[in-house]
Amino acid sequence: MYETIKSFAKINWVLEILSLRQDNYHNISSVFDFVDLYDKIHVKIEESNKCDINIRSNVKELEKNNILHKVIEILDYIKGGAKYKLDIFLEKNIPLKAGLGGGSSNAASLIYFLFSKKIIDLQQSIKICKEVGSDVLPIFLLYLYKNYYIACFEKQNICVNIKKNLLNNFEFYLINSSIGIKTEEAYKAYDKILINKNYMIGNNTYRFIYFSEKNLLDIYFPFLIYNDFEKIVYNKFSVIDEVRKTIEEEFKGKVRILLCGSGSSLISILPKNKNNKKEIWEKIKKHFPEINIRKVNYVHHL
16 A cells, blocks of 8 residues: 655755865755645555665656665665565656755655654664765754754754744745756855855854744745855856846845755745736746746645
8 A cells, every 4th residue: 555755845045055074065054944845755665575665756767866765775774673665656746956855855755754654763764864865864854843944054964943933924936947957066166156164053044043033034034045056056047047037127126036955946935915926927937938936835734
């Protein structure tokens, strides 16, 4: 019998790149959250003589080259006692190379599923997260600590949960294009302008946490979000920058636009009382027929 896991897209409301480490990873300071765009992982699990996985997907390239294979390889290595075989159909809805953490979220949601089934304990879950990918742990913790943001620091291995505010005054629109940006390439490009900083918590991260703890995000939210990657992505990908500028012009400054992760997706934050939103979005869509615009909500609970 198959069970279905929702694997949510993540948003970095704050993403600061503080320094390049000696191991060639980066120390970052970031705040993670989910929005209600998600992949579906249909999974059937049964006991076996070894941990194994079979993946089918509506995106054929993900059947062989998939981060979920790494999850099961590590599971097989660390898991004593009973072993499990997983048969998975990955129903992909989150765009690839879009800065939405789709692959990492797939891994984190599967690890959380195994944890919830008591196949692995919390210590094993965290170990698998850290070995699979640097941003898998904070995404896993979003599943674990429901109704919280997760702030992460250094190599995304230090994480804390932050009280989530109800954002009643804003609406969120996700804009995707056909442009794909590899995360490692974005970091390499940023290294050319990176000035190493010797502190752990970035200024913008600190501000976001402070206003969140004071329960003031529903007033100041558009002024608190931040992404260092905007400094390079808008310059390198003129189409993304043109979309951003057009949205700002059409909404006459009543909008805040944030690059998602390393790109290429954008998320727009609009006041709920803004009139003519539908007509303006239709006009933007006619100007850029290659983009996809969808309204999203942040996830209150899982």
